[in-house]
Amino acid sequence: MKSIQVFDPAMCCNTGVCGVDVDQQLINFAADVDWAKQNGAQIQRFNLAQQPMDFANNPVVKEFLERSGQEALPLILVDGEFALAGRYPNRVELARWTGITLPINEIKPAVGSGSKCC
């Protein structure tokens, strides 16, 4: 199974509720990640405010930050390669990348919008 790495912007926590604006995308994505993991997916999240070394040590991520800035986060890598940036993937995308096969009605994509957390 492929592994997914999520590089989050600087925030206090993955739900983002102690930020200035609660972002439904973050709450949904936290739940989606949980769902995907329960189905066997390998997903790692890195918070810029807590693990900046993981950003600096990955050439793809470092270059992305230099080119597009932290405003362009999150960045999602699949098996180390650029997959998505600027928004979080939904369940359909997570399922496709990791090869999770489930009845379509069990895959509810994340909804909602807002600015990034904290």
Added chain:
Amino acid sequence: MKFLDQPPRFLFFTGKGGVGKTSIACATAIQLAESGKRVLLVSTDPASNVGQVFGVTIGNHITPIPAVPRLAALEIDPQAAAQAYRDHIVGPVRGVLPEAVVQGIEEQLSGACTTEIAAFDEFTSLLTDSALLTDYDHIIFDTAPTGHTIRMLQLPGAWSNFLEEGKGDASCLGPLAGLEKQREQYQAAVDALTDGSMTRLILVARAQQSTLREVARTREELAAIGLTHQYLVINGILPSIESTNDPLATAIHERELAALHAIPEALSALPRDYVTLKPFNMVGLDALRHLLADTPVGVKIVVEVPIELDEPRLSDLMDEIAADGHGLVMLMGKGGVGKTTLAAAIAVELARRGLPVHLTTSDPAAHLTETLEGALDNLTVSRIDPHTETERYRQHVLETKGAKLDTQGRALLEEDLRSPCTEEIAVFQGFSRIIREAGKKFVVMDTAPTGHTLMLIDATGAYHREAARQMGSNSISHYTTPMMQLQDSKQTKVLIVTLAETTPVLEAASLQADLRRAKIEPWAWIINNSVAATSAISPLLCSRAANELREINTVANQHAQRYAVVPLLKDEPVGVARLLELAAG
């Protein structure tokens, strides 16, 4: 003193700035050491004067106090602890990641949570280090962690995630994620804190209604998470003997009796001690030995000529405030310095001059503003209670955005929502509606967000502006964020309120530094409740007045671009007439 009766190993003193908890902690340490116990005194006061009190330089390592056998002291600076934590995270990527990214990370780590957790991290080693426990019979802290910090450490769900996933996936562990300590150590620290045979919590307050209300809330919050062994110390009581021949002293004495008579129910059951106001500063061993003693002070009070204070009064600031005809006036400062009273006085004075004013307050009691409702033609009054506002915000988030979470996820979200940052944000959202009115009239507020919150809010604002620009919206040029409004001195005047005492002045200075970081320049300082600005004749009050002069000088020469001194009043300034008197200085 009841709180000194069979003391357990750990003693925590808690209370807000200026109530005298450091002095009482020092006096306790001396008393225990002189009774033959080996004592370690730990201060986390950012304005720690423990070293000054004992005449030694202490700092961030255990230092024996030569003058007191068996006593050693240690100062933890929470800001320095937070800075060390930031350096630990940010240092390795400085110069590696783009500068803007590094700055963004630092801002994220500048919040109250980081400071609190970083300081608590230093605590835990003191609570669990077995060598220290062998060396000392008592460890005395001049502060205590908040309920939020302790709950965060107790949260089993968060911890199990944290341990299973390595890092990053725990929910709002926030700053903890980068700390070195192990789960067992935090657990042991929390166990020690909640064990009554090991830990006693001493709440320190003054005989003032607002202070007692706040202490009652702290008492309930800490009791709810297991710190049930609490004592109450009322500090700074004016001895009744002082009220002979001095109307001001009489009034203060009566006010204190009334506040104690109406003590909140949550506090009335606690073992309670009283410490009387002393005429001298709590510096030096002799002074501290006398603090907890009921015996008459051996120091003879020299009554000087009453102090003639020639300092600017509030009326001097009023003309300048009124000149623009509209604008936002924010009173900022720590709890208990009198922001609500001064906001009401300014609002009433502006209304008297025929200017339209909206006074909005976050004081849950707000007895001042209740009496003002409908009292003046140009004045409207509204109230934003931080607790109501925060509760509404939490419920809203849980019902909307947390609706689809499972039980564990919901519990984590609920705890995250108890973060101190949440309250500030919830309250600010309440206020931001009202701020907009300041283009047409005066808006006077008795509270304001910190620089840190403003910068986070502004990051959101910048994001929205960018989005609008990309969509080619025409309305961009009219779009101002609350931050832009607050930074503009033509639209906003920030008044910092403080007392003429060491800790409150230092706290106000750090508030000013925080605002400057957000590019907001405070317009003026108000030194409230000054005894020096009265004509008190009671010997004790006179000597307090003399002690104030140094602090007033510090504010005038080092901190404020303009300032005013407001006298301690005989009667509580309730009602239009008394508020006008206050504003007239």
